[in-house]
Amino acid sequence: MINKLKLFACTLLVGATGFAQEVAFTEYDLDNGLHVILHQDNTAPVVTTAVMYHVGGKDREDGRTGFAHFFEHLLFEGTENIGNGKWFEIVSSHGGSNNANTTQDRTYYYEIFPSNNLELGLWMESERMLHPVIKQKGVDTQNEVVKEERRLRYDNSPYGNLLQSMSANLFEKHPYKDPNVGYMEDLDAAQLDEFKAYFDKYYVPNNAVLVVAGDLDIKDTKEMVQNYFGDIPAGEAITRSFPEEAPITEQVNAKAYDSNIQIPATVIGYRTPSFTAKDSYVLNMISDYLSDGNSSKLYKKLVDDQKQALQVGAFNLEQEDYGMYLIFALPLGETSSEILTTEIEEEIAKLRNDLISEKDFQKLQNKAENSYVNSNSSVAGIANSLARNYLLYGDTNLINDEIKIYRNITREDIKRVANEYLKPNQRVVLEYLPESSQAE
Structure with missing residues (x-):
């Protein structure tokens, strides 16, 4: 009991300390429109490199749902300089971890490395943005992965389609009416050129933010960011115009x-x-x-x-x-x-x-x-x-x-x-x- 009380007291102290401390950061834009945010915290030799793209499940055409979630998987397939299936091997062999997730509004990729591998994290995310391999074989492979995920998490899971059932009734016009994971028939029907066009439109520096946080030096990190991301071409400006929903006035x-x-x-x-x-x-x-x-x-x-x-x-x-x-x-x-x-x-x-x-x-x-x-x-x-x-x-x-x-x-x-x-x-x-x- 005494140990539990001590632990509780320590938790309160850490929480109070964390609450009082303001998070300092440096932010700026590269010439290609990529927004960069740097947060220096040298208390532990760990660094997080993350890119968030302003693209999610709602960014789609009718009959082509699920593209953003699909790309969450596809962009681990490999790049021109990272072999097929080697992404996770590179990360783990350098003492790191990584993941990605997609919502209706954004897609988020990140790596956590020992800070001496900061440059590796930047290189990998620049590779994902600039040199992804989008070929039919990878599309077919990830299509099966997404189908299996849908079966496990939604179709064969108790209450798995509850949220989709509700959103389909809350929304009539807005893309939120459809599931973030999309419909499998849409992904099956999509052509390779459509996937490439989707990437070219949304996975561009001016539609993203790069965050580097942890054990870093601001000046050195700025130089590395410029080296790895500065020459990536900007994409066309993205405009969104989603239909507005009429108010619900009757149950x-x-x-x-x-x-x-x-x-x-x-x-x-x-x-x-x-x-x-x-x-x-x-x-x-x-x-x-x-x-x-x-x-x-x-x-x-x-x-x-x-x-x-x-x-x-x-x-x-x-x-x-x-x-x-x-x-x-x-x-x-x-x-x-x-x-x-x-x-x-x-x-x-x-x-x-x-x-x-x-x-x-x-x-x-x-x-x-x-x-x-x-x-x-x-x-x-x-x-x-x-x-x-x-x-x-x-x-x-x-x-x-x-x-x-x-x-x-x-x-x-x-x-x-x-x-x-x-x-x-x-x-x-x-x-x-x-x-x-x-x-x-």
Whole structure:
């Protein structure tokens, strides 16, 4: 017990220290439009090299979904100077690790190396940007990889297509209606020239940000960045014009079926504003209030007290153009979807009609500060935050200022946002059912 208390005290001290320390960075543009952000932290001999491209699942033509996620895989296939299948071998043999991920709005690649391999990381990311090998053999190989991923994560996974089912009902026109991973028939139908054209359009320096964070020297790193990225040609300026969605003014009732589940789910979804809006931060706090931890309002009510649900959760899924606010519940026993929907609405109505208590509000503020500290507790986390804040939010210094947004949120803001976005006539109520019930 004493050791646990000591550990807890140390955690508090580290958190407090991390919170007080501002993240310093240097940022500038190369002539080709590549934005560069450098963060020097010489406390450990580790460096993160990362590139975030402003391309995601929503950047597609009808009938050609899933290209951004596909490229997340394809751009590990190899380059003119990195042999097929050698990418991961090079990284691991130099004591590093790497990964990539794609959302509807951006794609992120990164390597973490011992700092004496900083130049290697820069070279590899410049190779990915300038010299990728996009040939039919690699496309066919990665097409099978993506298909297998879809089978494992979505089609054969319990509740795997729940999010897709909800987004298809929340959006009618915007590309967010389709899954980030895309449809396999679209990838099968795509020609090699289409993949090459997609790369040429989006994977260009003026549509990306390079972040180097960790044990580095600013002057030396600038020289290396110029050497490896300075001569990469800029692409054409990218313009986006996505269709706007008409407001939801009447409740939408929908059903979806899943052969991998036995327990149905009730999902309530609302369309919400861009993650750049202050209201999106307020919705994060509402999520914590409703379902973060055993003492949260929905969990305590539906799971602990009334024994109506096995599980319940509220999530603010933040995106660049529109967000999605989802509340998910699994019934216990004979509890119906209608009962769960009614009980959930009762708690949201309280948010619309009354101010939450000062005690609950202070808990939310504390959670926001803790989450803020944790997100920047590692060099890799800082690199991600710097890239995201610049590329998607248009403000790199959010890494230092974001906590001020949460601190300026009031109880009145929570009530206002609940009234603006979380009304019964603005929601989709989705019954996500076992496939066996479809024939009943």
